[in-house]
Structure formats: C-alpha cells, structure tokens
Amino acid sequence: MVREEGGPALVFLRTNFMTRVTLRKHTRRFPMTKKLLVFITCSLAFLEMGCLHPKIGPQSLPRDRAAYSTGLADSWKEQMLLNIVKLRYIDAPIFVDISSITAGYSLTQTASVGAQVNTPGATTQENVGVAAALGYTPTITYSPLTGSAFIQGLLTPLPPTLVFGAIQNGVPADVILLSVVISVNGLKNQQATLEGITPSDPGFERVRALMRKIQISGGVRTYVKPNPNGPATVVALRKADIAPEIVEDIRELRGLLKLNPDAEEFTIVQAPVSSSDTEIAMMTRSVISVMQNMAANVEVPAEDLAKTRAFPGYEKDQGASDTRMIRIHSSTQKSPEAFVSVNYSNTWFWIDNSDLRSKQVFLQLMNLFSMADTAPRAAAPVVTIPAR
Numbered sequence: 001m002v003r004e005e006g007g008p009a010l011v012f013l014r015t016n017f018m019t020r021v022t023l024r025k026h027t028r029r030f031p032m033t034k035k036l037l038v039f040i041t042c043s044l045a046f047l048e049m050g051c052l053h054p055k056i057g058p059q060s061l062p063r064d065r066a067a068y069s070t071g072l073a074d075s076w077k078e079q080m081l082l083n084i085v086k087l088r089y090i091d092a093p094i095f096v097d098i099s100s101i102t103a104g105y106s107l108t109q110t111a112s113v114g115a116q117v118n119t120p121g122a123t124t125q126e127n128v129g130v131a132a133a134l135g136y137t138p139t140i141t142y143s144p145l146t147g148s149a150f151i152q153g154l155l156t157p158l159p160p161t162l163v164f165g166a167i168q169n170g171v172p173a174d175v176i177l178l179s180v181v182i183s184v185n186g187l188k189n190q191q192a193t194l195e196g197i198t199p200s201d202p203g204f205e206r207v208r209a210l211m212r213k214i215q216i217s218g219g220v221r222t223y224v225k226p227n228p229n230g231p232a233t234v235v236a237l238r239k240a241d242i243a244p245e246i247v248e249d250i251r252e253l254r255g256l257l258k259l260n261p262d263a264e265e266f267t268i269v270q271a272p273v274s275s276s277d278t279e280i281a282m283m284t285r286s287v288i289s290v291m292q293n294m295a296a297n298v299e300v301p302a303e304d305l306a307k308t309r310a311f312p313g314y315e316k317d318q319g320a321s322d323t324r325m326i327r328i329h330s331s332t333q334k335s336p337e338a339f340v341s342v343n344y345s346n347t348w349f350w351i352d353n354s355d356l357r358s359k360q361v362f363l364q365l366m367n368l369f370s371m372a373d374t375a376p377r378a379a380a381p382v383v384t385i386p387a388r
Helices: 030-057 057-087 148-155 160-168 174-180 201-215 244-254 287-295 302-306 318-323 356-372
Strands: 007-016 019-022 097-115 126-142 181-184 192-194 195-196 219-227 233-239 265-269 277-283 329-331 339-346 347-352
Touching: 030 277, 057 097, 057 287, 057 339, 057 347, 148 287, 160 219, 160 265, 160 356, 174 181, 174 201, 174 287, 174 356, 181 201, 181 329, 192 287, 201 244, 201 339, 287 356, 339 356, 347 356
Parallel strands: 265 277
Antiparallel strands: 007 019, 019 126, 097 126, 181 277, 192 195, 219 233, 233 265, 329 347, 339 347
16 A cells, blocks of 8 residues: 655555565655654654564464464364365375474564755755564474374274263263264164165164263263273262163163173173173274264265265165264355365365254364374474564
8 A cells, every 4th residue: 555645655565474664755845844744754654663563572472372273273174074075985085294383573674864955945855764574484394194103093993991981071972872883782883885874773773862861861970990900891870869761761771781780880892792791892993984984974966976986875875864973065165154164076065063963073083083193203383483
C-alpha cells in the first residue's frame, strides 16, 4: 500500500516472511515547519518499528506455540485419514513424522538524515529515511516412519488388557469392543475382507450392548491387576445397591461369556476360546487391522466400486451399516463442515464435525497408533525461535 498526500510517504513492501517499512519526507517550501515535520516523520517511523518488536522474542511464544500446535495436530489427523482411505483402495499407507521444527526471526533497523541547501530563493530540501525489516525463516524436517520395529508395532495385536484398561478409564465399552476386538470367549466381531464385511455374531453385539449399559450404570467397577509372572487379571467389584435390571444384565453377560456367576477375578489371555469359567479369552486386532476395518466404512464413489478400484465395504451389506465403526463421507467438493478432510484421487473424503461418535473412534485410533509406535527415534519435535 502506498499513500502520498503532500506529507510523509508511508510505503509498505510485503514479500514472503518479510515486512519492510520506509518513510520519507519530500520537498517542502515552508522552513518554519521543517523541525516539526522531521519530528513527526521520525516518530511515526520508530512507532512502526516498535510494532514489529512484539512479533519476536518472548511476546511471540503464545502465538507461535499455538500456531505450531494446531498445524501439527491438523497434519496428523489428515495423514491418518488419508491412510485409511488409501487402504480402502488397497494402496500402501505411508507415515511421515516431523522430527524437528526450527523457526528464526531477524529484525534489522536503519536510519538516515540528509540536508541540501540551494542558492538563495531556491527550494530547501531535506531527506529523512528510516527502514525496518523483519525476516522469518522456518525449517521443518520430515522423517518417514520405517524399519522393522515400527512395522512390527503396527502388525502386533494390541494387548487385551488395553481393552479393559480403556473401559476402566471411561472409553465407551461398545466402541472399544467394536474397533479393537476380533472375538471374546468365542463370540466373533464383524470383519472386513476383500469380499465385504462379515457380520458379527448376535451374541457379540449383545455383549457390547450389555457392557456399555453396565458401564453407564456404575453398578460394577472394574480394574486391571497386572501380573509380572503371568497373565493379568481383571477384577470386577459390584456395588452393594445395584438396580435389579442391572443385576439381570450382569447375569446375562456372564452367561453369554460362560463365566462363573460368583467369581470376581478373571484371567485375561490372548486366545480364541477360554479354558475355564474364570478366564476371558480375547483376540484383538493390530493397529493396521483396525485401520483396515475402518477403511471398509469409507464412502467411495459408485464408479470406483463398479471398476473394482476399491474393495467392497458396508455398501455390499446394508445390514452392517447399523454397526458401522466410523462414517467417512466423500464428495467432489470439499465440505465446509469437516472435522478433518483429505483429497485422494480427485475425491474429497471427510469426517463430519457434528458426528461425535466417528470423531471419538478416529481419535481413539490415533491414540492406539501412538501406543503401538515403539520404534526408537530422535527427540520429540522442538520449536527453536532465536530473536536477533
């Protein structure tokens, strides 16, 4: 923006990460106001330079920290959603981590004063110049997540204790069972395959509903008791005053899982079936398997399904839509109501910001991914902002 009306000219020159301010006083024919004009010009110039100082140093911490935090979170969500969509299209998921962030600020200031006296009767000319430049040079380092330790972490089934630990900490029991568990005491969950979604056993769906109902009632408090010398156990402590309908739900749940009606402690094992009535045998998914089952819930264009670009998902069996793990929509246009959205193969995929259940499942997957990522790596991202 340039504005010049016979007084000091204020010139803003903007480039990438650079702001330059220059003030000049042009020719004047009124010697009596020279000192006043010089004073006003310099005052405006240094005032403008002073406005640049809050952009660097300690004052920049709240702004920069919040901005980088938001950017990191958004990029992580988009990467996770993109890899889920790619799995629906049998495309290889790729994970890239941010290993370091370095941002540098620099502020330079210059000032100059000049005067010229002409012959008598001619115009007197004075020049006052002040300039300030603010530079910003961020450097971000990306590292692809590879290696046997990382791949093993993605492919290793999650521990059954994680399921009960999540329930203990308030995660909805029906959600964690649907997303993570393959089977519990022989009752099978739904499974996504190249042929479509294999529906779950009715008993498994009933177990999910009962566990959630009992969890909400607070009639039973459970916690996982680790055992360094063997399988962990889960302890179920009943409250004294439980509503009669919850007591009946507990009885039905124990019957479905073939558990001892009087036992309060149960051994947790990774197995397809239990060996006793005080054992909970659970088969769990790996992180990549959780993502593959979520991928079956991605809404893809009908043309892509017709040309077998993507494997069949919930569309093939509408009966499975009532127990969809997550809802990921698609469109040719980017949705303004998206919680997270990505573009893949000229199609936009997103999770609706008002879909609380899908958002909860998606964030749960991100937490599971963090738990499974045990590969050695460098120190966590550090934001360094030198001010000079």
